[in-house]
Amino acid sequence: MDTEQNTALTRALAEVPGPLPTSGVIHITLPHTDRFTVVGNHLAQHPDLSCAAVGIAVRIQSLPQGAKVGIKALAAHCREGEKRIAAALRELEAHGYLRRVRDRLPSGRIITRTVFCNQPAALLHPRRPAGAPPQPAKPEQTLAPAPVQEPAPAPVPMQEPAPAPARMPTAAPPAPEAPVAPPAPSAPLFVPRVPPPTAPKAPRQPLPQPSELTPELDRAATAFLGDLHRHAPQFFLSEDDVRRLVPGVAAWLERAARPDAIRRALTDDPPQPLNHPAKLLAHRLTELLPPAPPGVDALAALDRPRPRVTVTPFQTCDDCDRAFRSPTPGHCRDCREDRARRTESLPDAA
Numbered sequence: 364m365d366t367e368q369n370t371a372l373t374r375a376l377a378e379v380p381g382p383l384p385t386s387g388v389i390h391i392t393l394p395h396t397d398r399f400t401v402v403g404n405h406l407a408q409h410p411d412l413s414c415a416a417v418g419i420a421v422r423i424q425s426l427p428q429g430a431k432v433g434i435k436a437l438a439a440h441c442r443e444g445e446k447r448i449a450a451a452l453r454e455l456e457a458h459g460y461l462r463r464v465r466d467r468l469p470s471g472r473i474i475t476r477t478v479f480c481n482q483p484a485a486l487l488h489p490r491r492p493a494g495a496p497p498q499p500a501k502p503e504q505t506l507a508p509a510p511v512q513e514p515a516p517a518p519v520p521m522q523e524p525a526p527a528p529a530r531m532p533t534a535a536p537p538a539p540e541a542p543v544a545p546p547a548p549s550a551p552l553f554v555p556r557v558p559p560p561t562a563p564k565a566p567r568q569p570l571p572q573p574s575e576l577t578p579e580l581d582r583a584a585t586a587f588l589g590d591l592h593r594h595a596p597q598f599f600l601s602e603d604d605v606r607r608l609v610p611g612v613a614a615w616l617e618r619a620a621r622p623d624a625i626r627r628a629l630t631d632d633p634p635q636p637l638n639h640p641a642k643l644l645a646h647r648l649t650e651l652l653p654p655a656p657p658g659v660d661a662l663a664a665l666d667r668p669r670p671r672v673t674v675t676p677f678q679t680c681d682d683c684d685r686a687f688r689s690p691t692p693g694h695c696r697d698c699r700e701d702r703a704r705r706t707e708s709l710p711d712a713a
Contacts, residue, residue, distance in 0.1 A: 400425040403482055412458060415443060416451040420460055423479050432477050459483035568649050570607075571614035584612035587622055595630040597637045604641040611648035619656045 375391045376383075383389055402421055409417060422441065423432050434452065438445045455461035462478045480486065573580060588608055592599040600608070615625050629647050637643065675688040680695040687695040694702065 405482070405484065406460070409458070412454055413451065415447055416454040419443075419448060419451040420455055420479075423461075424481055432479070455479075459486075570611045570645055570649060571652050572610045573613040573617040576610060576613055580613040580616055581609060583616055584609040587612055587616075587625070591626065591630070594626055595633075597633060598630055598640045598644065600641055600644075604644075608641065608644055608648065611645065614652065615648070618653050620653055 372391070375393075376389065379389065379391065400421070402424065406412075406417060406420055412420075419437065419441075422437065426432065434445050434449050437448050441448065443451075452461060456463070460480060460483055462480075464476045464478055465473055466476050467473050585605060588600055588605045612625065616622075628651050629644055633640075633643060675690060677686050678689045678692045679686060680698055681692070682694055682698045685695045685697075693699075
């Protein structure tokens with residue numbers, strides 16, 4: 364009777380739409396109105412970062428501009444020690460989320476700036492604004508139009524030329540100014556990696572085909588597809604779907620795939636709900652096609668003896684007991700050179 368019950372959580376759980384899962388987490392999502400930070404799944408679900416590094420990254424991302432994010436400053440507000448925080452910062456620096464840059468101030472003092480990027484993968488994909496025409500790689504030279512020749516006047520009878528009146532020299536007309544191209548709009552520096560919904564989709568790969576659809580392969584593939592719903596009830600196919608998928612299953616059978624292995628590859632872990640079972644089967648038949656079995660020549664190449672590599676053994680020097688590689692025992696290189704110098708100096712000493 365003295366245990367406090369959280370009735371608010373129970374009421375919120377009753378308002379979750381749809382059927383609740385029998386296992387796993389149940390999300391109760393309430394919209395934030397203030398004091399929140401947007402964190403990408405590329406960081407929250409990073410496969411190579413430790414949970415401590417993800418937590419430190421979220422902590423840094425939530426701090427305002429200019430906040431202290433050194434090891435001692437983070438250790439003063441976190442339960443982790445300085446060694447664990449230093450290791451987490453090294454992880455973030457190795458994956459591009461964090462960078463320490465040394466900069467020189469106008470006064471000559473050298474400082475270290477800590478730069479944190481919430482999406483480092485986007486720095487590798489420059490983009491231009493939507494709807495802007497692509498910029499040419501090199502500016503092309505505009506050729507001036509060729510002058511138009513006027514037709515020559517008709518010939519007139521020859522007459523005595525009259526003296527022409529003297530004319531004052533006139534200034535040449537000013538050359539027309541070249542048109543100035545409007546400045547190109549400034550393009551944003553980065554583009555998200557996720558394509559927009561209106562982006563053209565890649566063409567779908569065709570269904571695999573056997574080298575020869577023999578009557579035996581056709582019967583075996585048809586029986587396999589017709590019996591598939593007995594093992595996975597959601598894969599109940601129509602007659603048209605069976606005929607369309609028979610070549611793909613025949614290609615798998617031709618590559619020595621066992622029916623139980625094909626069944627597991629096609630029906631394991633389907634999406635829920637499964638609205639188009641035939642499309643899922645066609646996709647998996649194409650993407651998960653096993654390689655062709657090796658031929659006799661390929662197997663014979665594996666059985667060929669490989670060339671043996673001769674490895675020079677280690678020997679122990681008789682003078683200094685140093686290990687060196689040589690086919691025969693004796694002295695190492697330093698001891699041989701020392702012996703040669705002593706031998707050369709003996710006549711001089713005499």
